[in-house]
Amino acid sequence: MTEPSADDRRTADGDARRPADSGRDAGVANRIEHGEGPSSADGLEYDVVSVPVLVIGAGAAGARVAIELAESGVEPLVIGKRDHGDAHTTWAAGGINAALGSLDDEDxxxxxxxxxxxxGHHLNDPTAVELTAREMPDRIRELVDWGMPFDRTQDGAINQRYFGAQSYRRTCFVGDRTGEAMLEALIDRAQELEVPYRENVMITRLLSDGQRVSGAVGFDMExxxxxxxxxxxxxxxxxxxSAIFERHSSRDDENNGDAQALALEAGARLLDLEFVQFHPTGMVGERYGEEWDGRLxxxxxxxxGGRLYNTEGERFMERYSPDQMELDARDVVARAIARxxxxxxxxxxxxxxxxxxxRDDDYVRDRLPRMVExxxxxxxxxxxxxxxxxxTAxxxxxxxxxDFETGETGVEGLYAVGETVAGVHGANRLGGNSLAETVAIGKLVGEHVASEVxxxxxxxxxxxxxxxxAQREFASLETLAAADGHVEPTELLADLRALMWRHAGILRDEKGLREALAKLxxxxxxxxxxRVEGGPTSPSxxxxxxxxxxxxxxxxxxxAALxxxxSRGAHYRSDYPEMNEDWRVNLVVxxxxGERSIDRRGVGEPSPAVREALEEGYELDYHHLE
Structure with missing residues (x-):
């Protein structure tokens, strides 16, 4: 992607945003650069940038949409909150799923x-699942064409490893830096196509009347x-x-729910927000330092082949999952550790x-170089x-x-893709499917948006x-920037994260969830x-x-959790510990x-071919790996 030059941006070390139900009072300064020339009203000045397609988010999903648009002859503008190439995609280290059959040709x-x-405990959108699984072999080959250096077997095939709850070795990888390598390949391809990119921009509101979108408002963070x-x-x-929880694998200044809040306020619906994946293995801060607490x-x-032990030296997954052991589903392993x-x-x-x-030292260093380092x-x-x-969340x-074939949200002109959306993963995500979804569905959404332009x-x-x-939003942002009370945003975000971790974490119940709502x-x-200090370019x-x-x-x-x-997948209610077939529904918000409502919607059924695979009962037997 082409981009303006910029100095390295400061690293924020706090946590928060503007008052919630006060007209979205948040402060941002009112001057702007580039575009159609500054506009102003009542002393407010801002730049207007007109583009055929605006892509908000510069990780793998946004990049893949932009590539498809550019290849279709449409020039989008991609905007990101961070420096170019600094996106959460790089934290997805272990691999990306595709049924290539490199090692297990039955797959x-x-x-x-x-x-x-x-x-996903059959709450997934079957169309989304099948689109992703069908597309992925071609998307892997495409990434190879764009320079992604997948690890290879001795005979030159793309190597694949086991990830939890997968019947076969299906996860393609670049050591333990797969997400980083994938984003590099996508960015290189976008730059070849001269896709415009603007970094260090934060969007604070979508311009929408609830029926259709006409753009977005934000500010230059520098x-x-x-x-x-x-x-x-x-x-x-x-x-x-995931960063609304105290222990999380993100940095504090990302994955705060921006996309979901923007969409809901624009008139779109949210789905399945009670399902948050707690990865079993996050770093423990007391030992490694607070900056590493919760990191993946x-x-x-x-x-x-890594094994889990408790302080008594027991390989405790034998007690919880004797067949799949450490490679059972993430929710199972996380709950076992919590227990x-x-x-x-x-x-x-x-x-x-x-x-x-x-394992052999050289093997570990070859397969897990970033972890070793x-x-x-x-x-x-x-x-x-x-x-x-x-x-860790x-x-x-x-x-x-x-709608996964189009990315449409129900608000005309507004589309969504990647971790922003719900549907592919149901009640729990299969490891290796997050990167897969970004490129499989991203391509399809890009194709559809291009056809609509x-x-x-x-x-x-x-x-x-x-x-x-826009002017109302800028006034709200100005108010926030000038806030001179006594409470730091980081203090409130810390309290929010603590209450979510304590009452809506791995184990939940009605009493705790109601207490959480009161604390919220x-x-x-x-x-x-x-109190906001330092103006609109500050971490505060x-x-x-x-x-x-x-x-x-x-x-x-x-x-939604209440x-x-x-209990289903990542949502575990200790007061309702069993899965109930009557609850095989999605919760739509x-x-x-001005009133929030939650409705139930039935889940679709998979195609005959996938039903046949389900009936076969494929399952990983961990012990043949040892």
């Missing part, structure tokens, strides 16, 4: 789809100037909301131990000693409700209504006393903006007349 796309449905993006086609690809230890460690900790068999730092030292820098040699780990299965969309006009919406309301009330302001997104999404997730009175 095919229908078994991949069946594994995905089983892992200059503080306001930006109006005028576009008849907007693609949301801005990630999930890739599933590739277990995929390459070990609860029953006093965890470390003083609140962890258990992941050990791969029984990271832990060596912290004084731990993983070829000789175990890693201390505990569950990692991925959100819930998100925007879309007309000559009139090349230079969309700025209407008086659009200007009025108290956090919201304290936003009236918010950015986190104040994040805070209002997080408040919206946290409340929605809590209410509504679903069963919408706002009507």
């Amino acid at each position: 095919d796309w229908t078994i991949h789809a069946a594994d995905t449905l089983n892992e 200059s503080g100037r306001g930006l109006v993006f005028r576009s008849n086609h907007v693609v949301l690809a801005a990630g999930g909301f 230890v890739t599933e590739a460690v277990r995929g390459e 070990e900790l609860e029953e006093g068999r965890g470390s003083e730092n609140g962890g258990v131990f992941l050990d791969i030292s029984h 990271r832990f060596e820098s912290l004084g731990v040699d993983i070829t000789e000693e175990p890693i201390e780990v505990a569950p 990692h991925y959100t299965m819930g998100g925007v409700d879309v 007309t000559a009139e969309d090349e230079s969309p006009t700025v209407t008086d209504e659009t200007r009025a919406l 309301e108290a956090v919201r009330e304290r936003t009236t006393d918010l 302001f950015e986190f104040a903006v994040d805070l209002s997104f997080s408040l919206i999404v946290a409340e929605t997730a809590l209410r 509504e679903r009175t069963e 919408s706002i009507d007349g």
Whole structure:
């Protein structure tokens, strides 16, 4: 992607955004650069940038949509919150799924789809699952053509490893830096196509009347100037909301629920927000330092033979999953670790131990180079000693409700893709499917959006209504920037994350969820006393903006979790510990007349070919790996 030059952006170290129910009061300065020339009203100045398609989010999903648009002759503008190439995709280290059959020639796309449905406890959108599984072999070959250096077998085939709950070795990889290598390949391809890109831009509102979208409002995070993006086609690809939990694998300034809050306020529906994946193996901060707390230890460690032990030296997964052991579904392994900790068999730092030292040293260094390097820098040699780990919030299965063949949200001109959306993963995500979804569905969404763009969309006009919406948002942002109360945004975000972790984490019940809602309301009330320091280019302001997104999404997730009175996948209710077939429905959240409502919707059925694969009952037997 082509981009303007920019200095390296400062690293934020706080947490929050603007008051939630106060007209979205958030501050951003009011000057802007580039575009059709500054516009102003009542002293507010801003730039207007008109583009046929605006892609919000510069990770793998946004990049793949943009590539497809460019190849179809449509020039999008991609905007990202971070420096170019710095996206959450790079944290997906272990691999990407495709039924290539490099090592297990019995595998095919229908078994991949069946594994995905089983892992999602059959709340997945079957169309989304089958599109992803069918597309992936071609998408892998495409990535190879674009320069992605997959690890190879001795005979030159793309190598594949086991990931949890997969019937066959299906996960393609580049050591343990797969996401980083994939994003590099996608960016290189986008740059070949001269896709325009603008970095360090934060979107704070979509311009929408609830029926159709006409662009977006935001600000330049380096200059503080306001930006109006005028576009008849907007693609949301801005990630999930796992950072609303105290322990999470993201950085604090990303995955705060931006995309889901923007979509809901624009008139779109949200789906399945009660389903948040807690990855079994996050780093334990007390041992490695607070900056590492919750950071992901890739599933590739277990995929390459890593074993879990408690403080009594027991390989405890024998107790919970004797057949699939450490490679059972992520929700199963995470709950097993939580149980070990609860029953006093965890470390003083609140962890258990992941050990791969029984494998050959050279093998470990070859397959897991980034893990070896990271832990060596912290004084731990993983070829000789175990890693201390505990569950961490990692991925959100819930998100925007879309039609997966088009990416349409129900709001005309608004599309969504990637972790922003719900549907592919159901109640729990199969490891290796997050990267797969971004490129498989991203291509399809790009194709559809390109087919919708007309000559009139090349230079969309700025209407008086659009200007009025933008000016109201800028006034709200100014108010936030000038907030001079007594409470730091980081303090409120920390409280929000703590209540979500305690009451809506791996184990939930009605009492805790209701207590969480009460505490959340108290956090919201304290936003009236918010203090933002340093102006609109400061970490304080950015986190104040994040805070209002997080408040919206946290409340929605809590209410959905309270509504679903069963346990299924990543949603475990200790007061309703069994799965209930009557609850094989999706929970759809919408706002009507300012009121949030939750409705139930039945789940579709898979195709005959995938039903046949499900009936065959394919399943990993871990022990043949040892």
